[in-house]
Amino acid sequence: MNSDQQAHDALKNRLAEAATSEFRGQARAVVPAEQILEALKFLRNERGFDLLIDITCVDYLRYRGAADRFGLVYLLANTQTNERLTVRTFLNEPEPSVPSMTPLWEGANWMEREVWDMFGIHFEGHPDLRRILLPEEFAAFPLRKDYPLQGRGERHNFPVLTREGA
Amino acid sequence: MPLAPVETLDLAHDEPQDYLWTLNFGPQHPATHTTLRLVLKLDGERVIDAIPDIGYLHSGFEKIGEHLNYNQYVTITDRMNYISPMSNNVAWHGAVEALLGLELTPRCKYIRVLIAELSRISDHLLCNGAAGLDTGAFTYFLYAFYQREVIYDIFETLCGARFTNSYTRVGGLMYDVTPLVIEKTRAFCKNFPKTLHDMERLLNRNKIFVDRTKGVGVLTKEKALNRSCSGPVARGSGVTRDLRKDEPYLAYKDFDFQVCCSRAGDCYARYLVRMQEMWESLKIVEQAIENLPPGPVDVGIDQRTAFPDKRMVYSTIEGTISHFELQMSNRGFEVPHEEIYFATEAPNGELGFYIVGDGTETAYRARCRPPSFIHFAVFPHLIRGHTLSDIVAVLGSLNIIAAELDR
Numbered sequence: 001m002n003s004d005q006q007a008h009d010a011l012k013n014r015l016a017e018a019a020t021s022e023f024r025g026q027a028r029a030v031v032p033a034e035q036i037l038e039a040l041k042f043l044r045n046e047r048g049f050d051l052l053i054d055i056t057c058v059d060y061l062r063y064r065g066a067a068d069r070f071g072l073v074y075l076l077a078n079t080q081t082n083e084r085l086t087v088r089t090f091l092n093e094p095e096p097s098v099p100s101m102t103p104l105w106e107g108a109n110w111m112e113r114e115v116w117d118m119f120g121i122h123f124e125g126h127p128d129l130r131r132i133l134l135p136e137e138f139a140a141f142p143l144r145k146d147y148p149l150q151g152r153g154e155r156h157n158f159p160v161l162t163r164e165g166a
Numbered sequence: 167m168p169l170a171p172v173e174t175l176d177l178a179h180d181e182p183q184d185y186l187w188t189l190n191f192g193p194q195h196p197a198t199h200t201t202l203r204l205v206l207k208l209d210g211e212r213v214i215d216a217i218p219d220i221g222y223l224h225s226g227f228e229k230i231g232e233h234l235n236y237n238q239y240v241t242i243t244d245r246m247n248y249i250s251p252m253s254n255n256v257a258w259h260g261a262v263e264a265l266l267g268l269e270l271t272p273r274c275k276y277i278r279v280l281i282a283e284l285s286r287i288s289d290h291l292l293c294n295g296a297a298g299l300d301t302g303a304f305t306y307f308l309y310a311f312y313q314r315e316v317i318y319d320i321f322e323t324l325c326g327a328r329f330t331n332s333y334t335r336v337g338g339l340m341y342d343v344t345p346l347v348i349e350k351t352r353a354f355c356k357n358f359p360k361t362l363h364d365m366e367r368l369l370n371r372n373k374i375f376v377d378r379t380k381g382v383g384v385l386t387k388e389k390a391l392n393r394s395c396s397g398p399v400a401r402g403s404g405v406t407r408d409l410r411k412d413e414p415y416l417a418y419k420d421f422d423f424q425v426c427c428s429r430a431g432d433c434y435a436r437y438l439v440r441m442q443e444m445w446e447s448l449k450i451v452e453q454a455i456e457n458l459p460p461g462p463v464d465v466g467i468d469q470r471t472a473f474p475d476k477r478m479v480y481s482t483i484e485g486t487i488s489h490f491e492l493q494m495s496n497r498g499f500e501v502p503h504e505e506i507y508f509a510t511e512a513p514n515g516e517l518g519f520y521i522v523g524d525g526t527e528t529a530y531r532a533r534c535r536p537p538s539f540i541h542f543a544v545f546p547h548l549i550r551g552h553t554l555s556d557i558v559a560v561l562g563s564l565n566i567i568a569a570e571l572d573r
Binding site: 023024026050051052053054056058059063064065073075079082084086105106107108109110111114118131132133134135142143149 | 220221224226228229230232233264267389391392393394395405407412413503504505506507509516518520522524525530531533535539540542543572573
């Protein structure tokens with residue numbers, strides 16, 4: 001048995017037992033960040049979770065009982081059996097980084113760009129990791145919990161165009 | 167006849183492409199309908215590449231969701247997909263109730279189904295009407311918009327607002343249905359089929375429209391799944407997923423309706439799926455209005471989420487306490503320290519909310535899964551190789567709403 005196969009079996013056991021939980025009928029699994037690509041590949045190819053519903057992120061900065069800073073959430077669905085699965089992975093500063101899912105699902109492209117834009121999580125191997133909703137020169141990650149609702153004065157730095165100068 | 171896409175064109179980076187022409191489409195263009203921008207690379211009339219540039223309407227809705235409480239945030243969801251706000255209301259409070267573990271009353275479920283389906287009709291009317299308008303069928307658009315006014319009128323009678331309804335509440339609704347609403351809905355069910363037949367006769371076999379949409383913007387089933395498409399866009403490509411049938415939420419189990427699909431995957435198929443879905447929605451509306459269960463619309467006072475009836479507040483001690491606790495800012499209802507995802511079949515596709523609760527009245531994180539955002543990512547793939555004038559046909563068939571796209 002080669003090492004790939006062993007890792008695979010380990011993952012299978014992991015997804016079957018250890019880190020899974022359930023809340024109001026929704027199955028959830030927690031996977032370490034270094035195994036996330038492998039785990040989702042396994043779920044997609046062998047468990048039939050062929051639809052990536054969404055990728056999103058939660059900043060647990062002031063969340064009661066949270067040990068890690070960021071929780072990355074992958075929502076998967078199986079279009080044949082209509083099962084759903086939420087896969088989560090936890091990341092920490094200073095440089096939160098995780099492999100990109102674009103090799104598995106092309107739809108992950110914009111979802112990951114949005115997470116990068118809002119939370120500053122780097123996706124390794126992403127073909128086009130640019131800001132998507134905010135302007136290119138924006139310096140902060142606004143959905144992080146240490147970013148204030150009012151902003152940090154970014155609006156004041158926008159250039160003012162007058163009728164004469166335009 | 168539409169031209170076949172150029173798949174063989176080699177875009178090597180070292181080759182100089184001086185003959186290509188760059189064109190800015192939007193953000194203020196009458197055919198985009200909303201504020202979105204495309205940077206196009208053109209070879210004559212042919213689109214070689216399209217680079218979407220979005221965010222012009224970004225208003226930080228998800229950040230606001232972390233500062234408004236569960237009942238207040240429904241006003242923000244109105245402004246996401248503003249052509250069917252009732253669907254967003256239903257999705258948001260469905261997610262909140264899933265987090266709280268609330269079971270709604272049968273009457274509330276039926277009314278929510280009713281408003282969700284009416285707003286689906288209204289959304290599809292605008293989407294198909296605008297698709298017709300962009301491809302030269304102005305009369306068709308007016309036929310569609312007249313019926314949208316009728317639906318606005320029903321909503322106004324129901325909750326006082328035409329456009330931004332904010333009709334749902336945690337555990338219930340703003341008001342119960344009045345006899346006048348039932349009367350107006352019955353009248354709509356009676357008159358709408360005539361318009362829908364007229365619309366089908368106007369465009370389904372119209373040579374100009376069919377030539378502009380058939381074979382344009384083809385999305386295969388594999389691509390639709392790979393790119394996370396949902397709703398009419400996916401069903402137009404042969405994906406049979408419809409959450410109303412596959413994961414029956416609210417009271418959809420009780421209703422008799424069909425899931426509409428097509429295999430072609432082009433703009434015309436998406437148009438037809440939407441047309442057919444209006445017939446099915448009309449069937450659901452008729453069933454909902456005739457079988458409306460009696461009883462209260464809000465959950466009882468034991469759940470402590472919806473305000474009790476005024477008579478109860480003034481005459482019983484439970485009612486008084488319940489009202490007082492909900493009114494006080496430091497009491498409110500109990501929210502678990504948990505996370506949940508709840509999705510509904512909105513007119514545009516799967517609209518879901520991922521909510522993290524932290525025990526307070528305000529969500530810790532309120533993520534919206536917007537179907538427009540997912541579908542607009544597919545757009546460059548659909549338009550490559552087609553002509554400049556096909557852009558409006560493809561945009562119209564995807565039904566991109568910038569407010570939902572940028573949030």
